[in-house]
Amino acid sequence: MLDSVRIQRRQSEIRQALAELVGKDSPTEDETRQMETLDAEYRANEVKYRAALIAEDTERREAGAELETRSDREWSDLMCQFEMRQVALSLDEGRQLDGATSEIVTELRGVGGYRGIPVPWEALEIRAGETVADGTPDPIRTAPIIDRLFASSVAARMGGRMINVGVGEVEYPVSTSAVTAGWAATETGAVAAPAAYTTVDRPLAPNHNLGIQMRLTRKTLKQSGAGLEQAVRRDMSGAVEVALDRAVFLGSGSAGEPTGLFAGASAWGIEETAVDATATWAEIRSEVVGFITGNAATGPGDVRGLFRPEIWDGMDGTVWDAGSGITEWDRMAGRLGATVLSHNALAAPTGDPAESSAVLTTSAGGVAPFFVGTWGAIDLIRDPYSDAASGGLRLTALATMDVTVSRAVQTRILTGLQ
CATH class of the missing domain: 1.20.5 (Single alpha-helices involved in coiled-coils or other helix-helix interfaces)
Structure with missing residues (x-):
C-alpha cells in the first residue's frame, strides 16, 4: 500500500x-x-x-x-504461445483448442468473420533458434504489428512497412503542395501571395486475396508431433514471403494481383530512368543525386538498392581499379545504405545484350517508401473432401493484401541495366 x-x-x-x-x-x-x-x-x-x-x-x-x-x-x-499444431489437429480431428491459442482465436473471431480458424500474422514469424538472412530474431523485443514484415523478405529490407487493417480501407494523404516563400521587394511591398495546401490520397483497399494450399498426410500428423508446428509455419511463411515480394514489385494489377511498383510507376508518378548501358556505380550514382536534390535523402547511405543476381555478377567482375582490385560492385555497396539481391522480386534479364531492371528506395522523414496492407488475420480453412480417401488433411490459408506507395520521390526505377 x-x-x-x-x-x-x-x-x-x-x-x-x-x-x-x-x-x-x-x-x-x-x-x-x-x-x-x-x-x-x-x-x-x-x-x-x-x-x-x-x-x-x-x-x-x-x-x-x-x-x-x-x-x-x-x-x-x-x-508467442500460439501453436499452429493445435490449429492443424483441430481441423483434422476436431480437437478442442486450449490455452493461449484458444484465447487468440476467440479474440480474432470477435473482430472479423472467418470461415475457418483465424491465424494471426505474428504466428508466421520465424521463432528464435532459426537462422535467417538478417540474423536470429530476439523474442524479447516487442514491436507493433504494423511495423513488422517477415525477417528475410525483400520488401522489408527495401524499407516497406506492413499495415494491418481491421475492416474497411485506409488512405494516406501525401502533400503535393507547391507553397513557396517569397521576400518583400520593397519596404512596404507584399510578400508572396497565399497558395493552397494540397494533398493526394494513397489508398489501401481489400481487393486482392492470396491463397496458400497445404497437404498434410496422415503419416505426418501421427509421426511429426510438435515438429509439425514449425513445419507448417515455415511452409506458410515461405509461400507468403515469395508471393508478397513478387506482388510488391511485379504485381500486374490484373488477374487478382495487386499493382506493384513497376506496373503502377506511371500512375503513382515514380521516376523511371532508361539506363540502356552497362551497370556501373557512375550510372547508379546519378540516380542517388536525384534523391538528394529532391529532398528525399541526405546522402547515399539513406538509399537502398534492389538488383538481380546477374547485375552483381557483372559489376563484381568489372574491376574499377586494377591496382587495388576494387570492383564496380564494391564501390556501390560501400556507399549505399543497403544492397539487396533477388531473383524473385525482379524480372529475369531479356534481350541481347541481356538487360535487367533495378529499384532504388529511401525512407524520408521516417516514412516508408511503400506500404503493404493486410486485413485481419489469415483465414485457415479445411477441405474435408479432397484427401478424405487417404485420411490426409488439406488446408487453405486465405490472406487479403494490397500495395501502395507513399511519396513517389522516395522510389526510382532503373531499366536497361546491361
Missing part, C-alpha cells in the same frame, strides 16, 4: 475519533489529553502526507507509462 493512502486512512480515523470527543459537553482530563494527542498526530500526518505525495510522484509517472504499453506487450507475449 502507498504511504499516502495509509496516511489518508489514518487521518480519517483521527477525524472520526475527534468528532466523538468534541461532541461531549464536559470531557474528562483523559479525554482532553487524548484530543491534544490526536490533534498533534493529525498535524504531523499532514506534513507526512505532502512528503509522501512528492516521493510517490515519480512512481506514479512510471506506472502510467507502463500502463500505456502494457496491452501491446501482453498481446505480443500471448502471440
Whole structure:
C-alpha cells in the first residue's frame, strides 16, 4: 500500500475519533489529553502526507507509462504461445483448442468473420533458434504489428512497412503542395501571395486475396508431433514471403494481383530512368543525386538498392581499379545504405545484350517508401473432401493484401541495366 493512502486512512480515523470527543459537553482530563494527542498526530500526518505525495510522484509517472504499453506487450507475449499444431489437429480431428491459442482465436473471431480458424500474422514469424538472412530474431523485443514484415523478405529490407487493417480501407494523404516563400521587394511591398495546401490520397483497399494450399498426410500428423508446428509455419511463411515480394514489385494489377511498383510507376508518378548501358556505380550514382536534390535523402547511405543476381555478377567482375582490385560492385555497396539481391522480386534479364531492371528506395522523414496492407488475420480453412480417401488433411490459408506507395520521390526505377 502507498504511504499516502495509509496516511489518508489514518487521518480519517483521527477525524472520526475527534468528532466523538468534541461532541461531549464536559470531557474528562483523559479525554482532553487524548484530543491534544490526536490533534498533534493529525498535524504531523499532514506534513507526512505532502512528503509522501512528492516521493510517490515519480512512481506514479512510471506506472502510467507502463500502463500505456502494457496491452501491446501482453498481446505480443500471448502471440508467442500460439501453436499452429493445435490449429492443424483441430481441423483434422476436431480437437478442442486450449490455452493461449484458444484465447487468440476467440479474440480474432470477435473482430472479423472467418470461415475457418483465424491465424494471426505474428504466428508466421520465424521463432528464435532459426537462422535467417538478417540474423536470429530476439523474442524479447516487442514491436507493433504494423511495423513488422517477415525477417528475410525483400520488401522489408527495401524499407516497406506492413499495415494491418481491421475492416474497411485506409488512405494516406501525401502533400503535393507547391507553397513557396517569397521576400518583400520593397519596404512596404507584399510578400508572396497565399497558395493552397494540397494533398493526394494513397489508398489501401481489400481487393486482392492470396491463397496458400497445404497437404498434410496422415503419416505426418501421427509421426511429426510438435515438429509439425514449425513445419507448417515455415511452409506458410515461405509461400507468403515469395508471393508478397513478387506482388510488391511485379504485381500486374490484373488477374487478382495487386499493382506493384513497376506496373503502377506511371500512375503513382515514380521516376523511371532508361539506363540502356552497362551497370556501373557512375550510372547508379546519378540516380542517388536525384534523391538528394529532391529532398528525399541526405546522402547515399539513406538509399537502398534492389538488383538481380546477374547485375552483381557483372559489376563484381568489372574491376574499377586494377591496382587495388576494387570492383564496380564494391564501390556501390560501400556507399549505399543497403544492397539487396533477388531473383524473385525482379524480372529475369531479356534481350541481347541481356538487360535487367533495378529499384532504388529511401525512407524520408521516417516514412516508408511503400506500404503493404493486410486485413485481419489469415483465414485457415479445411477441405474435408479432397484427401478424405487417404485420411490426409488439406488446408487453405486465405490472406487479403494490397500495395501502395507513399511519396513517389522516395522510389526510382532503373531499366536497361546491361
